[in-house]
Amino acid sequence: MPTFARDQISLVLKKRVEALIKGYRHNIGLIGDPGLGKTRLLDNAFREFSAFEEVICIYVLAESFDAQQLVDRWAGAVLSGALRGVNQAPESHELTALLAAATPRVPKTSEAVQRLLRSVRKDRHDVWIRDLFSLTGILAQETGKKVVFMLDEFQELQKLPISDPFRELGKEIMIEKDTLYLVTSSQPGRASDIFREKLSLLFGNFEVIELRPLNFQEISDYLAFHFPKTHFSVQQQKFFISLTNGEPLYLDLLMDRLKFYVASDQDLWVADRLIFMAFQEELLDHKGRISLLFEKMLDPISRSNKENAPYLKTLLAISEGRHRLASIAGFIGRKMIDTKKILSRLMQEDRVRRRGSFYVIEDPLFRFWLREVFTRRNRLYQPVEPKAAEDLMEGLRDVHEHLGLVSNVPAAVCAERLFKEFRNDVAEIDSRKWKCPQFSEVTLKPASQGRFPSLWMRFQRNRWVCQVADDVVREEDVMAFLDEIKRSRTRVKERLLITLRGIDQNARLMAQNGKIQILGLRDLNVLLELYDLPKIMILEEETRDGSLVGTLAQSVHTS
Helix, strand or coil, X not given: CCCCCHHHHHHHHHHHHHHHHCCCCCEEEEECCCCCCHHHHHHHHHHHHHCCCCEEEEEEECCCCCHHHHHHHHHHHHHHHHHHCCCXXXXXXXXXXXXXXXXXXXXXXXXXHHHHHHHHHCCCHHHHHHHHHHHHHHHHHHHCCEEEEEEECHHHHHHCCCCCHHHHHHHHHHHCCCEEEEEEECCHHHHHHHHHHHCHHHHHHEEEEECCCCXXXXXHHHHHHHCCCEECCHHHHHHHHHHHCCCHHHHHHHHHHHCCCCCCCCCEECCHHHHHHHHHHHHCCCXXXXXXHHHHHHHHHHHCCCCCHHHHHHHHHHHCCCCCHHHHHHHHCCCHHHHHHHHHHHHHXXXXXXXXXXXXXXXXXXXXXXXXXXXXXXXXXXXXXXXXXXXXXXXXXXXXXXXXXXXXXXXXXXXXXXXXHXXXXXXXXXXXXXEECCCCEEEEECCCCCCCCEEEEEECCEEEEEEEEXXXXXXXXXXXXXXXXXXXXXXXXXXXXXXXXXXXXXXXXHHHHCCCEEEEHHHHHHHHHHCCCCCCCCCCCCEECCEECCCCCCCCCCC
């Protein structure tokens, strides 16, 4: 299976561990939605680094039934790490057996574990949590080795029975110079809040890596790998991109379904109908794994709220394109202040994300399922309704046909439509605030001296100008853009350059000196999605002026 960008992350991890051995520590936070391969990365890293003689690897999953289970798991992982390199691990995985085997080897660490267990029995929360966090430091000091401590789903530590467990963890991280912390989270929003608010003093000591879905070309390569003798049209590839957003888990499950319909020994073009059937079985069938996953995602909302209807209605409102607070409140029939509380809870559950003035569900397949399956299923009048399958198939066809209609729309026209949708909003992209004023005039002008067309907008007495570059931007392109602005009779307040295929480094520096804001394809797609406009997707198979377009390394991910 292709490893894509995961190789780069593995290389970063290896460099950090090699630096740790030399005495330089830089902790790592690995965050990303479920299904992006964090567990596989940790498993491979654990196996690789455990072979280093100077390193002890410890893995702990922070999710647990209760505090006692977490303590046993944490302590057992530390003791197992101490025994792994000397082949003294007992056959039993019981904590008592591990203690007995480890005591001759690491008596100080074993005593610390026993002290921890006594504190837990006495229910002294503040004491045993400090003892728990200090175990890796004691082990490193006693063995003279470096420790790579992998804490999976670290945000779950907030359930520990003290007011601020991350404050205590931060204290330990500060002093444990021989321990590299590799923490992961499948809730990027919550994890980012913890890094920013709870571990702010350590933020500079953490390299936060966000796993993102596969980019455009990686998805194309992925399909070709699984079906080497089967050809997917550009429109079919864009269909997968549009609905899965490049999520490896969704792609894996859909490929499993599709292989039942497509013969592996034939050289053929896959029929649209077969792709729709694979999606239908995964999204509608009660045995569909993606459908079950989405049901599970709704469980915390349904179980923990006696009155769950407003929460579900809010999700439905956003899935149907209502992204602003007032519009959502009107849909669910609640006051603005109550709607804010509902949205806050959904953000805590990582079901909804706020981007400035907008509230979004960033998973397009989950949005589609809510709109086309969940809503319709709750309107059934019979236990089995054949029309539900027909409606879903129709919804899939609509997405596919719409992609065919918008694929040939020039990027400058897409940007023109976007600017006409601005309503004095604020959009947040990669922690940057973008003001989106309501323009009184948006005019698309063809390329003059330069290679690219421009958009001229008027906001009150101010002018905005944006150039849309459908090729790699070079220095001469930036110079031509600046010359065009100089010739304007009215003052230009904002200068924007949309780079669909990237920009040379020298051209980027020149643009920055000219006070030109640069918006890449991924960021442009974020804005397009906020306003419910089709994303711009470019693949190698597409041609321009008869020549092959180079690989585009922009992610379809919307964060």
